Amino acid sequence: MRQALLARFAKDRAGNFGIMAAAILPVLLAVGGVAVDLTNVMEQKNKLQALADGATLAAAATMADKGTMTAAEAQTLAKSFVLGPMKADIRNSGLPTAEQDAAIAKLEQDTSALAIISTTSNTAASYEVSMRSGYDVPLSGLTALLGFTTMRVAVESKSASGREGNALSMYLALDESGSMAWDTTTVDAVNPTKQETYDCSNNWKPKTCTRTVTNYLSKMLSLKTAAAVMFAELKKADPNSELIRVGADSYDDKTKAEQSIQWGTGSVQTYVNNLPAVPDGGTDASGAMTNAYNALKAANTTEKTAHDSKKNTTFERFIVLMTDGEMTGNSSSWNQTLDTKVRTQCQTAKTDGIKIYTIAFMAPANGKSLLEYCSSGAGYYYEPNNMTALVESFGEIARKAARTGTRLTN
Structure with missing residues (x-):
């Protein structure tokens, strides 16, 4: 009798779908979260790249326009062009204040600029501004199910300008x-x-x-x-x-x-x-x-x-x-x-x-x-x-x- 009951229980498939769904659901949620987060990460990277490009262009153009701007001043200008909007986004992110402060400190640490002035003659000069920046994009709780809390994005940009003597x-x-x-x-x-x-x-x-x-x-x-x-x-x-x-x-x-x-x-x-x-x-x-x-x-x-x-x-x-x-x-x-x-x-x-x-x-x-x-x-x-x-x-x-x-x- 006992053997017959065990054999019948082994052949009974009622409720298998519910068990499988319960087992797979966390995985499905995590995969969906990854898709959403990847989209957000790409948007953040594109934004950071646009800011970096705008920063190097603005700094290089200003150096050429003024003709008297130092390399240090150009580097400060380029960094502020990127850090200003990014800091504002972090402050409006809804993260706890301590996490905001940490994210801003990390962003400042990972954002650098370099300006080079090359004077070729009394009437001509060239200016080059390059910069790098990186940002840890926070991921949603769903992606965290897979063990990830942030994803790193990094960008580089370089612009050049010149003041050429034109007769x-x-x-x-x-x-x-x-x-x-x-x-x-x-x-x-x-x-x-x-x-x-x-x-x-x-x-x-x-x-x-x-x-x-x-x-x-x-x-x-x-x-x-x-x-x-x-x-x-x-x-x-x-x-x-x-x-x-x-x-x-x-x-x-x-x-x-x-x-x-x-x-x-x-x-x-x-x-x-x-x-x-x-x-x-x-x-x-x-x-x-x-x-x-x-x-x-x-x-x-x-x-x-x-x-x-x-x-x-x-x-x-x-x-x-x-x-x-x-x-x-x-x-x-x-x-x-x-x-x-x-x-x-x-x-x-x-x-x-x-x-x-x-x-x-x-x-x-x-x-x-x-x-x-x-x-x-x-x-x-x-x-x-x-x-x-x-x-x-x-x-x-x-x-x-x-x-x-x-x-x-x-």
Whole structure:
């Protein structure tokens, strides 16, 4: 009887599925957890790689832009670019504070940067920034069933930039019409307010009063500030005044006396600084553009002779045309004939191989249309609407002309 019962029990398969499911369930949960965690780990690695790439690019570009940044400063900048967002993620992770502190300390320990500056001549330098970073990504409780609590991700990145001396001749055509005396939207940080007089007559009795108003910087002061930034950038690229020649001419409805093209930026900076603080008149850029073209055209060998004397076998030619208005001549209304004349001048210069940067500073539609047409393409047209943007525009033009470049090399 007992043997028969044992034999029947051995053949009975009722409940086997439940037993097997109970045995396999932890394994299935662990495998599912691994899939979720692997997806999260890849996302974290991609994010860390993007941060590292952005960090080395930013540091290398800043070194080239400034020209005076030390290797230690660049390394600090690169590390902060990565550590800032990663620390924020850890603080928002929900982990206990002690675990957050430990994770941040480990991240800082495992994040390093190295910046190298190579000066090849007085007019050229290269910058390389590399970095490594690693992070232990926390895994879910399900993966922990398999005995894993974290998974390590590590990334590397390297970027390079350069400031290469680029021989060039540049001519600025700058607006000094009456509207350049108008205010911008930028408040004078040194003197944010000023006293203003106004008519406060009452009962037909003449009376003048004063009141405090916001002191905005004028367009002309903004232009002088922006031009100074441009000249400083060009000076960085050519500290010995052997590569860069610059001249200028200003205009209202008349063409002013020009500053002929000279080596370096000293003469042209003095010229711009001496532009009237309170200009007047209409707007006619045609005379300044004529002078710019005549100074730079290929048929005029003056610039080639000058560059040959410095052993600059090749050089580029640039015109920078800036206005805050539209072509009106000596009136207050847009003059289509004059607008067409300037467009023709721009096309002639571009056909001759001269590259034209244009800056429409707080300009009306007709002014923007003209300068966009005159530019040598999208990367040569600027439309700043405040002083800060104007300064950035002039600085970027100088860096482009002097050929400062940044690239990711890893």
